[in-house]
Amino acid sequence: MVKRDIRVVNIVISTSLKHDIPLEKMAGTLSNTEYNPEQFPGLVIRIKEPKTSALIFSSGKVVCTG
Template identity: 40%
Template sequence: MVDAEYEIVNVVLSVSYKDVEFDLEKIASNLEEARFDPEIYPGLTYRVSEPKATFLLFTTGNVNCMGAKTVEGAEKAVEKLTSKLQNLGFDVEEPEAVVRNMVASVDFHRGFDLEEIARNYHYAEYNPEVFPALVFRWEDTNVVILLFVEGEGVCVGAKKKEEIEKAIEWISETIESINS
């Protein structure tokens, strides 16, 4: 049994509005929480507080949504954005939205000997002079877990909660085998 707890802290969606070109100046001047400075960055940043999310909008109709804590929250934020864009006169329908990344903080309830783990597993990278965490990658997945000596971790690259849970279980079993 795995004695670890996790909390999703960020969900990233890529959103595609078909056959539309956004006038970012128009959006920026009409949405209070929008920021657009094309000399610094080509996208418009728009923040919403309920549900909490941040959007990056591009003239192409592509949008990134980040900062939500759940997929459902991100999807609700996209619905609100779509409604606001429609109210501004853009001919947008429900967009295609794809989960690109879920980030979770993990508490393994134990400390780790990162050097020992790195010696025993070829898919573990540890260079404390460059970065304080051990980076655990394994084949056939985009999921990566960063392990810290205190027993905390960060899971990135998952597209579903089940991938986070599977990665935590796998890491826990892998680490346990070192102590056996």
């Protein structure tokens, strides 16, 4: 039997907060955010350590990677 080293290098999760999210208010309040609705409909939050990103949509849907 061959022994294999397996390691997780990335995880993606998605959820719904079941509430509308005020993206403009969040972008003006939180650091490390990008919000340009003409280019992309969601708010992007980036965290350096651990390296993680979250996409937050006004519908309450959230996708996190890292």
